[in-house]
Amino acid sequence: MRILLARHGETPWNAEGRYQGQEDIPLSPVGEAQARSLGERLADVPITRAVASPLSRARHTAELALGDARAHLLTLDPALMEIAHGTWEGLLASEIRERDGERLQAWRDAPHEVLMPQGESLQHVFDRAWPALARACEGLGADDTLLVVAHDAVNRVLLCHVLGIPFARLWTFRQAPTTINLLEGPDVDHLDVVRLNDCAHHTPFFGEAVHRAL
Numbered sequence: 506m507r508i509l510l511a512r513h514g515e516t517p518w519n520a521e522g523r524y525q526g527q528e529d530i531p532l533s534p535v536g537e538a539q540a541r542s543l544g545e546r547l548a549d550v551p552i553t554r555a556v557a558s559p560l561s562r563a564r565h566t567a568e569l570a571l572g573d574a575r576a577h578l579l580t581l582d583p584a585l586m587e588i589a590h591g592t593w594e595g596l597l598a599s600e601i602r603e604r605d606g607e608r609l610q611a612w613r614d615a616p617h618e619v620l621m622p623q624g625e626s627l628q629h630v631f632d633r634a635w636p637a638l639a640r641a642c643e644g645l646g647a648d649d650t651l652l653v654v655a656h657d658a659v660n661r662v663l664l665c666h667v668l669g670i671p672f673a674r675l676w677t678f679r680q681a682p683t684t685i686n687l688l689e690g691p692d693v694d695h696l697d698v699v700r701l702n703d704c705a706h707h708t709p710f711f712g713e714a715v716h717r718a719l
Contacts, residue, residue, distance in 0.1 A: 506642065506645045506646065506647060506649055506650075506651070506689065506690060506691065506692065507649070507650040507651070507687065507688070507689050508638075508642070508650075508651045508653060508687070508688040508689075508696070509547070509550075509552075509650060509651065509652045509653065509685055509686075509687060510653045510655070510660055510663065510664070510685070510686040510687075510688060511543065511566070511567075511570065511652065511653065511654045511655075511683060511684065511685050511686070512566075512654070512655065512656060512657055512660055512680050512681070512682060512683060512684050513532070513536070513540075513558075513560075513562040513563040513565075513566040513654060513655075513656060513682065513683070514532050514533075514535070514536030514537060514538075514539040514540040514543075514562065514565075514566050514682045514683045515532065515533050515535045515536035515539060515682040516530045516531065516532055516533055516536055516562050517530065517533045518530045518595075519533075519536075519682065520533060520535070521597070522597050522598055523595055523596060523597055524590045524593045524594055524595070524596055524597075524598075524601065525562075525587060525590070525594065525595075526587055526588060526589050526590030526591070526593065526594040526621075526624065527560065527586055527587055527588075527589050527590075527594070528594045528595060529560050529561050529562075530560075530561075530562060531561045531562060531565065532561075532562050532565050532566065536562065536566070536682060536683075537565070537569065538707070539566075539682050539683040539706075539707050540565065540566040540569035540570055540683055541569050542683070542706040542707045543566070543569070543570045543683045543685070543706055543707075544569050544570045544571065544572055545706065546685075546705075546706040547570055547571075547652070548572070550650065551650060552571070552575060552578060552650050552651075552652050553578075553645060553649040553650050553651060554578055554580075554641065554645065554649070554650075554651050554652070555567055555571055555575070555578040555579045555580070555651070555652040555653075555654070556579070556580050556581070556582050556585065556637075556641045556651070556652075556653055556654075557579060557580075557581055557582075557585065557653070557654040557655070558581070558582070558583070558585040558586045558587065558654065558655050558656060558659070559581040559582070559583050559585075559586065560586055560587065560656070563585070563654045563655060563656060564579075564581060564654075566654050566683060567579050567652065567654040570652065570654065570683075571652070578652075582637045582640070582641070584633040584634055584636065584637035585634055585637050585653070585655045585656070585659055586656070586659075587655075587656035587657070587658060587659060588621065588624065588625050588627070588629075588630045588656070588658040588659070589621060589623075589624035589625040589629075590621050590624050591621040591622045591623035591624025591625075592605075592622045592623050592624075593605070593621060593622065593624070594624075605622065608622070613676070615673060616672060616673065616675045616676065617671060617672035617673045617675070627658065627662050627672045627675065628672070630658055630659060630662050631662040631663070631666065631672075634655070634659045634662060634663055635662075635663065635666060638653065638663060638693060639693045641653060642692070642693045647691070657680045658675075660680050660684075660686065661675050661678075661680060662675070664678070664686060664698065664701070667688060667696045667697075667698055668698055678701060678702060679702050680702055681702055681704040681708065682704070682707075683704065683706070683707065684702045684703060684704045685700060685703045685704070685706075686698065686700060686701055686702065686703070687699040687700035687703070
């Protein structure tokens, strides 16, 4: 079984450095181009099943990555939505630093200990996202491929779990817009990370493809 775990493309708020969380911000023209590039890269990859967060930036990325011929494969699962940033949503990091600076610093230094104001913790995200991944994998065979299009924090907690590292190390790897993480294994509980943060479809090998807020 193969899992292609992807992140959505860039949005205007990503480019501005605003915390999105569960605000439904659409892809920017750059994000749409990134998703189309992902689609070109996956054009010849047999995909058995696809699932995405219902937030439009993830759903539209999945639609563009699949193309019209494979659009029928896509289902949506709200358990894959981004972490709820609560009152941080829509704010720049500089604005959060003024209003909630201690928590923002903790989010950088000890993310596993942070509960977002009127929002979620990383554990909350994992507790809904991992069962969603397991549901999506049900019935897949050894030669099947699942495409999952989700969000930065969602991908990170799933990858931390597969890698066997604590959420405290959330920031030790990156998740670029429309990046691909390839996981392989006999079932969801026995996965290996084969590729991590692979965004070669739109960024040069030594290029930088980052966002400015999570």
